[in-house]
Amino acid sequence: MAAGTEPDGSSTSDEEWERFLRESAAGTPDAPKEPSARAREVTERLRAESGRGRTEGWRSYTPAQPKQPKQPKQAKQPKRRTGWYVFGLLASLGLLVVALAPGRVVDLFSGDDPDSPSAAAETARPTEPPPSEAAQRPTKDEPFRGSPAAGWANGAAGITVPKARAVGWMSEAEVERALDRSRDFLVASSLDRRVLRGERPEKAIALINPHQEDVQSILKTAFRSPSEKNDPLLLFSRFRPSRTHLVGDIVKTRGLLTYRQGKRGALQVTADVTYVYPVTRADADGDDEIVRTIVRRELVMSWDDPGKVITEPGTFSIVSNTFDMTNGGCGAPTGYLTPPFGTDRRADATGTEMDPYDRSVPVGRDDPSEDECGRATRS
Numbered sequence: 001m002a003a004g005t006e007p008d009g010s011s012t013s014d015e016e017w018e019r020f021l022r023e024s025a026a027g028t029p030d031a032p033k034e035p036s037a038r039a040r041e042v043t044e045r046l047r048a049e050s051g052r053g054r055t056e057g058w059r060s061y062t063p064a065q066p067k068q069p070k071q072p073k074q075a076k077q078p079k080r081r082t083g084w085y086v087f088g089l090l091a092s093l094g095l096l097v098v099a100l101a102p103g104r105v106v107d108l109f110s111g112d113d114p115d116s117p118s119a120a121a122e123t124a125r126p127t128e129p130p131p132s133e134a135a136q137r138p139t140k141d142e143p144f145r146g147s148p149a150a151g152w153a154n155g156a157a158g159i160t161v162p163k164a165r166a167v168g169w170m171s172e173a174e175v176e177r178a179l180d181r182s183r184d185f186l187v188a189s190s191l192d193r194r195v196l197r198g199e200r201p202e203k204a205i206a207l208i209n210p211h212q213e214d215v216q217s218i219l220k221t222a223f224r225s226p227s228e229k230n231d232p233l234l235l236f237s238r239f240r241p242s243r244t245h246l247v248g249d250i251v252k253t254r255g256l257l258t259y260r261q262g263k264r265g266a267l268q269v270t271a272d273v274t275y276v277y278p279v280t281r282a283d284a285d286g287d288d289e290i291v292r293t294i295v296r297r298e299l300v301m302s303w304d305d306p307g308k309v310i311t312e313p314g315t316f317s318i319v320s321n322t323f324d325m326t327n328g329g330c331g332a333p334t335g336y337l338t339p340p341f342g343t344d345r346r347a348d349a350t351g352t353e354m355d356p357y358d359r360s361v362p363v364g365r366d367d368p369s370e371d372e373c374g375r376a377t378r379s
Contacts (some may be wrong), residue, residue, distance in 0.1 A: 118151045118153075119148075119151045119152055119153075119254070121153070121158075121160045121256075122160055122254055122255060122256050122359070123160055123162075123256060124256075125272070125359060125360060126359050126360045127360055128360050129355055129357060129358035129359070129360055130148040130357050130358075131148075132378065133146050133147060133148060133150070133378075134146060138247075138278060138290040138292065139290070140247055140248070140280075140290070143247040143248055143250075143278030143290055143292070144252055144276065144278065144292070147276070147292060147357075147378070147379065148357045149252035149254075149276040149292070149357070150252075152252040152253060152254045152276070153252070153253060153254070154250050154251070154252065154253070155187070155191050155250070155251055155253060156183060156186075156187050156191065156253070157253075158252065158253030158254050158255065158273075159183055159186060159253055159255055159256065159257065159271075159273055160255070160256035160257065161179050161180070161183055161256075161257050162179070162256070162257060162258065162259065164176035164179055167259065167260070167261050167267050168261045168262070168265035168266055168267055168305070169265045169266070169267075169305040169307075169308075170267050170303065174267075175259070175267055178267050178269065178303045178316075179257055179259065179269065181207060181314065181316075182257055182269045182271060182301055182316070183257065183271075184203075184207065185204055185207045185208075185299075185301070185316075186271055186273060186299075188201060188203040188204035188207070189201055189204040189235055189236045189237070190236065190237040190251075190273075190275050190295070190297065191251055191253070191275070192204075193246075193249075195236060195237070195238060196237060196238065196239055196246060196251075196277070197238075197239065197241045197246075198238050198239060198240055198241055198336065200223060201235075201236050204235070204236065205219060206315075207314070207315055207316065208315060208316065208317075208318065209304075209311045209312060209315045209316060209317040209318075210312055210315065211310045211311060211312070212317045212318065215317075215318050218230050218234075222234075222335065223335060226333045226334060226335035227333055228333060231333045231335065232335050233323075233325075233328075233333070233335065233336075233337065234321060234323070235299070235318075235321060237275060237277065237295055237337060238335065238336050238337060239277075239279065239336055239337050239339075240334070240336040240338070241282065242282055243281070243282050243336075243338065244279045244280075244281070244282055244336075244337070244338070244339055245279060245280055245281070245282050245284070246277060246278065246279055247278040247279060247280055247290055248278065251275055251276065251277055252275075252276040253273055253274065253275055253276070254273070254274050254359065255271065255272050255273030255274055255296075255359070256271075256272060256273075257269055257270070257271050258270050258272075262302050262319070263302070264304065264305060264308045264309065265305050265308070266302045266303055266304045266305060266309070267302070267303040268300060268301070268302050268303075268319065269300070269301045269302075269303065269316070270298065270299070270300050270301075271297070271298065271299045271300075271301070272296075272297075272298045272359075272363065273296070273297055274294065274295070274296040274297075274356070274357070274359060275294070275295045275296075275297070276292055276293075276294050277292065277293045277294075277295070277337075278290055278291075278292050279291055279292075279293055279339050280341075281341055289341055289342065291327050291339045291340070291341060291379070292327060292379045293325070293326070293327045293328045293337055293339045294325070294326050294327060294328075294356035294357070294376065294379060295323055295324070295325050295328065295337070296323060296324045296325075296356065296359070296363055297321065297322075297323040297363070298320075298321065298322050298323070298362075298363035298364075299318070299320075299321045300318070300319035300320045300321070301316040301317070301318060301319065302316055302317045302318075302319050303316050304316075304317055322363050322364045323363065323364075324354070324356065324363055324364060325337070326354065326356040326375070326376035326379065327339050327340065327376060327379055352375065353375050353376075353377050354375070354376060354377065355376070355377045355378065356376050356378070356379065357378065
């Protein structure tokens with residue numbers, strides 16, 4: 001039925017109909033006679049709405065939407081201290097660093113030649129090795145000179161940690177904590193200054209599942225009686241302080257963590273990181289020979305569901321681990337990295353060649369045979 005059509009077929013124009021509705025809603029004494037019961041209903045509705053300032057006509061009426069409950073504000077997630085984040089801050093912090101401690105600029109930013117270009121953080125395995133650097137002899141002031149590591153980040157900043165998401169039995173927040181602890185293990189096992197000086201890596205060991213019997217058996221034996229099977233170097237970087245000293249306070253690193261769902265819904269984290277240690281003889285006098293010991297480690301960690309695997313909160317089980325090493329010594333295991341100096345270094349240069357900076361190949365692909373020691377094509 002049209003807007004102003006009466007049951008007897010007569011009709012009223014739209015203008016008259018709307019005037020009737022307005023005057024009826026306003027209570028005008030001489031309003032025209034109500035033409036139908038339908039109009040009475042509309043009139044009541046308009047009268048009820050007149051105090052709310054509605055402008056829509058009844059033909060375009062839109063029901064009010066129910067109020068939505070207030071959503072709690074999401075807490076801002078702290079930015080991860082990844083290599084990307086660290087390098088992103090360098091530009092904005094540069095002036096502040098120079099102003100506060102101009103003499104520390106080299107140490108904080110690269111630890112080496114300030115003219116060396118900084119490599120972007122690694123977010124995936126590269127497709128080719130880094131370009132060769134001009135041959136330059138390292139010094140105590142510039143121990144990474146002439147090496148691709150000169151542009152790498154320092155310490156933990158060179159280990160890229162990905163954004164967390166829920167995996168298996170873990171929520172996003174739990175995955176984030178597990179990734180942070182995974183990196184904590186890398187720091188405690190391969191960057192801690194006390195561990196590098198030969199001390200027992202207690203903090204790192206505390207993060208390994210104490211119920212993983214085979215690993216715990218190796219840890220109990222390795223530091224007391226190191227052997228091919230029970231060698232602390234499988235997981236930890238250590239130098240004998242009576243023989244070798246680190247040059248400076250910086251270890252260059254490059255690598256990343258990746259993760260996926262493992263067995264029984266576990267969070268499986270893989271760490272692939274290269275560490276570059278500049279060292280010299282413990283009894284060195286003056287500007288003695290500097291050797292860079294380079295270790296690349298791949299460690300697969302399983303953060304297991306305690307409802308399915310016997311474990312302790314905050315610890316992981318080791319799925320696998322492997323490493324490549326150059327300038328770290330050959331011969332019977334001693335439990336320490338033993339960089340070759342002088343004539344020893346020349347004697348070691350007889351094995352299979354390998355580029356310790358080439359992260360485009362899987363770890364262990366270029367391992368020499370058991371009868372020879374790998375020879376670095378550059379260090």
